[in-house]
Amino acid sequence: MSVELFGVLLGVFFTLAVYTFLYRENPYSRIAEYVFIGAATGYGIAYDLDWLKNQWVGTWSKTMEDSILFVLALLLAVLWYFRFSKRYFFLYRIPLAITVGTYIGLALRSVVFAQVIEQVRSTAALKVVGIDPWTAFNNLVTMIIVVCTLAYFTFTVRQEAAFWKPVNKFARYAMMIGFGSAYGYTVLTRMSLFIGRVQFLLGIPPNPPEAKMFFPWVALVLLGTLLGYDYYKKTKK
Amino acid sequence: MATAPRIWEKLETIDARIIYLILWIVILWPFIYPIGLPVSIGSYSLAYAKAIDDLPAGSIVVVSFDFSLGGLGELYPIAIATLHHLFTKPVKIVIIAIWSDGAIVADMVLKDLKPDQPPYNRKYGEDWIFLGYAPGGETAMAALGKDFWSTLPTDYYYKKHVSTYPIMQNLRSANDVTLLVSLETGTPGADEWVRQWYVPYKVPMIVGCIGVMAPTVAPYLAGGQVKGMLPGLRAAAEYELIIGRKGLGVASADALSTSHMVFVIFVILGNISYFMRRRSK
Amino acid sequence: MDITPLLSQQILKSGRVSGMVFLLIIAASTAYFIRRGKAGKVPYLRKVPGLDAIDEAIGRATEMGRPVFCSHGIASIADATYGPQTIAGLSVLGYVAQLCARYGVRLIVPVRQLVVYPIAREIVENAYRMEGKLDQFRVEDIVYLSGWQFGYSMGYMSLMRREKAGANIMVGGYWAESLQLAEVGYMVGAMQVSGTANTHQIPFFVVATDYTLIGEEIYAAGAYLSKDPAMIGSIVAQDIGKYVSIALILLGFVLLIFGNDYIIQMLRW
C-alpha cells in the first residue's frame, strides 16, 4: 500500500472512530481522543517554535536593541516555569501580569468601540421618517427590542414600577425568538459540515476516491466489534 | 388504557442514539440513491447567475479564492459551478487568491475542470490565467486595485512575467475589471473587497460564501455593492439548477432536505409525546 | 460642546473621543461605587438565578457522590476581545473551588489555554488552602487537555462520560464546543450552569443546559458570588453604562425624527 493510500485509510479510521463516540465512549473513540490531543499539542509546539523563529529572523535580530529585548522576553517566558517550583512559584506572576496587562488594555480600547459605541450609534441612527413604512416599522421594532433587552439586564434597580413588567416580558419574548432563530439557522451549517464528512467517506471529489473503498470495511469492523462486545457482555450476564 | 401513556413516555425519553442512527441513514441515503427532491430557487442565486450572464463579451472577470482547505465542503461546488459558468461565456477570466491556501484550492478546482479541454477549449494566457497567491490580506487587495502587474508579477503555473500574456495587456488596475467574484469563508473577504475595490473603483462583485457568512454579506446586497450571493451548499444547488449543470450541490441538497425534515419531524414528535403524556396524567 | 480645538491641537485623536469619554464615565463610576461599597453602602442587587443555581448544582453532585466539572471557556487570557470572558470564568472557578473544598466533592477543571493553566491551578489550590483542605487538592484534576478547540472538547466530553459528572459549570468564552459539552453533560445526567458573552453560542446554552448566564451576567458573576461590598458596588457601573446607552439611543432616535443627527455625529467624534 502506498503512503498516500495509507493516509486515506487513516483519515477514514479516525473519522469513524470519532463517530463511535455517539454510541458510547469506547477504545476507538479513546484512540481518536488521545491521538488528537497528542498530535494537536505537538502541532501547537511546532507552530509556536516556527513563529518564534520567524519573529527572530524577520524582526528582532535586525538591531542590537531589539535582540536584547527578544532575549529578555525569552527570559521572562522561562519564568512561567516557576509555577512548578514550591519556593519561587510567585515568579510566574510576572510574565502573567505582563500578558494580562497588555491584553486587558487592548480589550478596554477595542471593546468600547466595537461593542458599545458602534452598536449604540447604529441603533440611534435607525430612521422612522422619510423611508418606506415597512422599513420604518422594522427600525422601530429593532430600537424597542434593543432598549428593552438592555433594561432587562439591569442589576441594581428594584424593578417595582409598573412599566418594568411589560418591558421585561417583551425583552424575554424577543430573546427567545432571537435565540430560537439563531439555533435554527445554525442547523444548516452543522448539517453541511456533516455532509462534508459523508462526502469524504464516500470518496466524492474533491476528496480522494479511495476513501469509499475503505469506508464500509472500517465501519463494519468498528461497529461489529463494538456491538459484538456489548452483545456478548449482555448475554453473559 | 395504561399502555398508551407509556408509549408517549418512552417516545419522550427516546435514546438519543436512535436519533443519531436515523440522521446517519437520511444523510447517507441520498448520496447513494439520489432522490431529486425539489429545490426552490432564491432571488440571491438568480441575481448571482444573472450578473455572470449579463457580462458583455470580452469583459474581464477576476475570481478570487479567499478560503482555505477547511472551506472546501461548502465552497467546492460553488467554485466548480461558477468557473464552469464563466468558461462557457466569452469573457476573460483572471484567477487569484488572497488566502495562501486559496492558490492550492484554486489549483484543485482548475485541475478538475480542465478549461483548456472540451467542452470549454479556452486558451491559457489568452482567455484565462491563474496568478496565484497575493500575500498581505487587505493590503494586497488595495495593491491589486492600484496595479495588478506589480502586485502579482508572474503567473502561477509557468512563473512567467504577466506582461508576456495577451490577457494581461488590458488589465492594469481595478478600473479594467468588469466583475469581481469572491469565494470566501471569512476575513479578509467581502468587507475588505468592498472597502478596497467597490468604494474607490466601483467594481461590482458577487460572493460565494459559507452559510454562516450570509448575514454579514447581506447588508452589501441591500446596499448594491454585492450583486448576488451564494451562501453555502443550499445555494450551490440552486445555482447548479439555474445553469443546468447538476453536481455536488444538487446531490447535497437532497441530504440537506432530508436532514432538515428529520429535524422538524423530531421536534414535532417530541411535542406530541410531551402533550400526550401531560394529558394522560 | 466644541471639541475642535482639542482635535486641531492634536491632543486627542479624531474618531476616538466618544470612546474615551465613555470609558472615563465607566472608570469613574466603577471607582466611585467601589469606594461607596467599601464604606458600607452596598447597593441592592437583584437575584441572578443562574448564579444561585451554582450552589444547588454542587450540592446535588455532592449528594450523588459525583465530581463537579468547572470550565472557564476556551479563550486565552491573552486575547484582546475575548480575554475578559476568561477572567470572568476564573472568578466563578474561585467560588466553585471553595464550595467543592468545603463539601469535599471532587472538582475537575478542563483547561484549553496554556497561559490559563497555571492560573486555574493556583486558584483551585488556593481555595482548598483557604478551606484548610489542601491535602484534598488533586493537581491532576486540573487538566490541560489540548490547545486545539476540538481536541479540547473531545477530551472534555470523554472525561465527563468516564467520571460521570454530577455538575457541569461552564462560564466564559465558548464557541462551537458549547453544544457538544452541554449535550454530553446532559446525557451523563449532570446539572448544568452555563454562561457566555458570545452571542452566537447563547442559544445553544439556553436550549441545552439548566441555567444560562447571558452576556453581561458573566462579568457580574465574580462580584455577585464574592458578596464583597466593594465588588458589588462595581456592578452599579455596569448599570450606569446601560443608562447612558439607553439615553443616547432614545435621544438620538427621537432627534433624528426631527431631522437632527447631533447624537449620531457626537458618537463619531
Place this chain on the structure above:
Amino acid sequence: MSLLRRVEIPIAITIIFALIQVIPYFVNMGPAVEATQDKVVRWTLIVSTGALLVGLTSLLLIHVPRVTRRRTHWEYSLLLIAFMFLMTIIGLPFPELNLGLTGYWFRFFYNNVLTPLSASLYAILAFYITSAAYRAFKARSLEAALLLISGTILVLRNAPLGTFLIPQIADLGDWIFNIPNMAVNRAIMIGGGLGAMVLGIRVLLGYERGYLRGGE
C-alpha cells in the same frame, strides 16, 4: 526576593502594561509612542509563548506516571506522548531537513490525522443540535413555544424542500433572523461590552485579583 513575593508587584505590572495600550490610543503622543505600543504587543506575545513549557510539562506530568505505573488507560497515554513528540519533531522549524510546517511528513499527519479528527468532531454537532432540539424544543410555556416556533421556521427556511413547500417561509424566516435576532444580539453585545469594560477597570484598580491568586 521577599519584595517580589508581594502581590502588589504583579498588580503594578498589569496596570502599567494596560495603560501603555490605552492612553496613547486616545491621546496623541506622536508616532514614536504608537510604534512602541505595537512593539509591546508583539513582545508580550513572545513572553506568553513560555506558557507552552508549562502546558507541555503538565501534560507530561499527567501521562508519564500513568505509563510508568501502568495505570488504567496507560496504553492510550503512551499513544498521546508518542504523537506529541512525533508532531513536535517533524514540525521543528528546519526546512533544510525537510522538517517544519511545510515539510512532507508534517503535512501528511496534518492532512490525514489532525484534519479528519478535527472536522469530524466539528461535524458531530449535526447530531447534538438535533438531539438537543428534540429534548428542549417543547412548548412548555409561552417563552419555550416562541423559541420552538422561531427555531422551526428557520430550519424550514433553510431546507431546500422547506421553501419549496411553503415559499412564504423564506421571507418570514429572514425577517425573524434579521430583525428580532439581530436586535437581541445587539443589546447583549452592548451589555457584554459594558461588563468587560467594568471588569477591565476592576483589574486596573487592583480589585479583580482572581487571575493572580484564587479569589481572596
